[in-house]
Amino acid sequence: MENIAIVTGGDSSEHDISLKSANNIKAILDDSKYKGFLVLIKENNLYVVINKKKIEIDKSDFSFIYQKRKKYFNKVFMALHGPPAENGVLQKYLDKLNIEYSACNSEVSEVTFNKYECNKKLKKLGFLCSKSILINNKNINTENIIEKIPLPFFVKPNTCGSSFGVSKVKFKKQLKKALDTAFNHSNEVIIEKALSGIEIGSGVFFDGKKIIALPLTEIKTKNDFFDFAAKYNGESEEYTPARINNEITQSIKNTSIEVYKKMKLKGICRIDYILENHKPYIIEINTIPGFTNESIIPQQIQAANLDFKEIINLCLANTKN
Structure with a gap:
């Protein structure tokens, strides 16, 4: 044992x-x-x-x-x-x-945890991501930001998860507070163009022989976005499998498998998308997703009629670094 x-x-x-x-x-x-x-x-x-x-x-x-x-x-x-x-x-x-x-190993994790660098690499590999800029100065002229990324946009800590410190900025007067909030969680902040569409979570793992994409989850929240309260306090509705047609579903699953392969991911990962005009834009790669009762991955495993215990066994059987 x-x-x-x-x-x-x-x-x-x-x-x-x-x-x-x-x-x-x-x-x-x-x-x-x-x-x-x-x-x-x-x-x-x-x-x-x-x-x-x-x-x-x-x-x-x-x-x-x-x-x-x-x-x-x-x-x-x-x-x-x-x-x-x-x-x-x-x-x-x-x-x-x-x-x-x-x-994932240290090299991969360093990239995926850095939202800005991860987006850059994904774009280089041919995947769709929202337009973004990186800010490392709290006192930056806010006019310069709005010139580069038009409102509305997201202000996010560049290295933080669970949507901590994230704000959706619709009006110029909201920007200063959003920057202060994000800088409380990271010394770098990413400004990302807000996409309009359906949010999708895609779980993916390696079973020892091939990369498996789990059923997709559609995330619907009454909040401005899928924030901490929506994720963990029940302020969202999640549909697994997602209520999208089979063609788009398969396209997103195939994209997730390609991301997993090309980014050299490992273990159970979750790739989040916004589906805008039938095109899946990657908004985040989560290399250590939540495994709580409220988390998306356990829902997807259940929807796939797979045994969660067996998935954990597979992860532990494929730990070679």
């Missing part, structure tokens, strides 16, 4: 969501093959949580002492949203110790 570190926590705004995801993964882990341990990252320290007690992990070899015995982890399942997992920092540490993990 292999010991699996289900890594969670972190110091970002997504800490609590990460804990929910990790607990769900631990609950469904195949206990005939694996023994799961919650591993909490907090302020650059690592702890394994056993019976609600935190035991410090020796970072030199990713081990811990329990009942006077030294224990090691065989593999890592990534359930930490945001840094240091989604930005690739943790992967560099695990690579040095030759420990396999379920998510």
